[in-house]
Amino acid sequence: MDHFQPQNGELHAEDVALVRIADEVGTPVYVYSRATLERHARVFREALASIPSKRIAFAVKANPNLAVLRVLGRQGYGADVVSGGEMKRALAAGIAARDIVFSGVGKSAREMAEALDAGVGQFNIESEEEGIELARIADGKGMRAVCTLRVNPDIDAGTHEKISTGKADNKFGVPFDLAVGIYARLAALPGLQMRGLAVHIGSQLADLRPLELAFEKVGALLSMLRAAGYPVTHVDLGGGLGVPYKAGEELPSPAEYGEMVARITHGWDVELMFEPGRVIAGNAGVLLTRVIRVKRNGNRPPFVVVDAAMNDLARPALYGAWHDFDAVRPTGERMTAHIVGPICETGDTFARDRECDALVAGDLAVFRTAGAYGATMASSYNSRGFVPEVLVDGDKYAVVADRIPPEEIYAAERVPEWLG
Numbered sequence: 152m153d154h155f156q157p158q159n160g161e162l163h164a165e166d167v168a169l170v171r172i173a174d175e176v177g178t179p180v181y182v183y184s185r186a187t188l189e190r191h192a193r194v195f196r197e198a199l200a201s202i203p204s205k206r207i208a209f210a211v212k213a214n215p216n217l218a219v220l221r222v223l224g225r226q227g228y229g230a231d232v233v234s235g236g237e238m239k240r241a242l243a244a245g246i247a248a249r250d251i252v253f254s255g256v257g258k259s260a261r262e263m264a265e266a267l268d269a270g271v272g273q274f275n276i277e278s279e280e281e282g283i284e285l286a287r288i289a290d291g292k293g294m295r296a297v298c299t300l301r302v303n304p305d306i307d308a309g310t311h312e313k314i315s316t317g318k319a320d321n322k323f324g325v326p327f328d329l330a331v332g333i334y335a336r337l338a339a340l341p342g343l344q345m346r347g348l349a350v351h352i353g354s355q356l357a358d359l360r361p362l363e364l365a366f367e368k369v370g371a372l373l374s375m376l377r378a379a380g381y382p383v384t385h386v387d388l389g390g391g392l393g394v395p396y397k398a399g400e401e402l403p404s405p406a407e408y409g410e411m412v413a414r415i416t417h418g419w420d421v422e423l424m425f426e427p428g429r430v431i432a433g434n435a436g437v438l439l440t441r442v443i444r445v446k447r448n449g450n451r452p453p454f455v456v457v458d459a460a461m462n463d464l465a466r467p468a469l470y471g472a473w474h475d476f477d478a479v480r481p482t483g484e485r486m487t488a489h490i491v492g493p494i495c496e497t498g499d500t501f502a503r504d505r506e507c508d509a510l511v512a513g514d515l516a517v518f519r520t521a522g523a524y525g526a527t528m529a530s531s532y533n534s535r536g537f538v539p540e541v542l543v544d545g546d547k548y549a550v551v552a553d554r555i556p557p558e559e560i561y562a563a564e565r566v567p568e569w570l571g
């Protein structure tokens with residue numbers, strides 16, 4: 152359920168007309184709904200009500216906007232970060248360092264040192280090499296880094312190959328059959344306090360079965376580690392739960408996910424950690440865009456050229472992803488069209504042969520489910536600048552990220568004097 156619904160035939164974000172935001176802020180613009188973010192945060196937490204000890208960290212990479220992080224921080228969410236930049240954002244948004252989990256295969260020595268200095272709550276180590284380096288840095292500071300070891304369970308998550316992370320040939324985690332040995336060697340290092348395991352097999356999972364298999368394997372590993380005398384107190388189950396991108400699409404609900412987790416982890420006697428991203432933010436945002444023109448195409452479907460492009464919302468170009476596309480003021484008439492942006496690449500196509508609301512030049516429309524992996528993946532390709540972001544709360548809204556025009560981006564560039 153989201154709060155982007157029509158009122159008097161016109162699409163609103165909560166109680167704010169999208170027409171008003173388009174007029175006052177311009178297009179394209181990302182629009183987020185606070186009520187939807189809070190609702191999703193609550194639903195996810197309630198789905199885990201039967202888990203005795205748990206912590207939830209929002210996966211910052213899904214939507215790192217400071218205001219969004221503030222909303223979720225106030226819901227009791229920590230932050231799962233995958234770079235020093237994300238760590239700094241989470242801290243800037245007011246999330247306590249101890250509630251930050253640092254994941255990722257490529258933590259640099261500098262990022263590790265900064266995270267130790269900041270006091271982040273947990274590092275999810277992705278390789279023995281990384282663990283050794285972190286141990287050395289922590290020991291040099293007279294500290295012990297609190298860690299879990301991320302394992303790669305070699306399970307096909309059944310999602311798009313670019314967002315699958317739990318197969319043996321993916322770069323993430325340590326091979327399952329080597330995990331006990333690596334854990335033992337890392338646990339012996341003075342700079343580390345190994346306290347458990349982590350797993351994350353991919354994103355936009357439409358089926359709980361691969362997650363269940365992965366968690367079962369982690370449970371087996373947990374028993375092996377305990378049998379070998381290691382006190383495992385924490386298991387991080389990652390994120391990955393998918394969201395519906397098409398109206399009417401059925402995906403496993405947070406409640407079904409929670410029931411499965413409770414069943415598989417029964418008796419583990421650990422604090423469970425969760426890192427949801429998309430399921431919290433995905434349907435809490437839309438990309439609002441204006442039709443520049445409708446280009447006729449002979450007998451073929453016309454091109455609806457909108458002012459948003461692949462640099463603003465990369466998922467269709469990157470993963471062939473579907474986003475529902477709806478008029479802000481639908482007339483009731485329909486058309487079949489290709490929805491494209493202005494960028495000089497055929498990849499700048501949001502949809503082909505899409506049946507959608509009939510649109511003409513100047514009309515407003517939204518790409519739905521753009522609250523996760525949307526603005527954060529933007530680039531300035533074709534010197535288009537960065538799209539602003541707006542957060543709606545009831546009948547008010549605020550611009551929570553300014554539009555960054557191309558002039559401000561090239562202001563950071565220099566022409567050396569010797570070029571004359």
Ligand SMILES: *Cc1c(COP(=O)(O)O)cnc(C)c1O
Pocket residue numbers: 210212213231233254255351353354355389390391392426427428429430
């Ligand atoms: C991306 C990521 C997540 C969040 O994934 P979603 O599919 O957005 O829930 C969680 N944990 C890790 C380690 C990730 O890389």
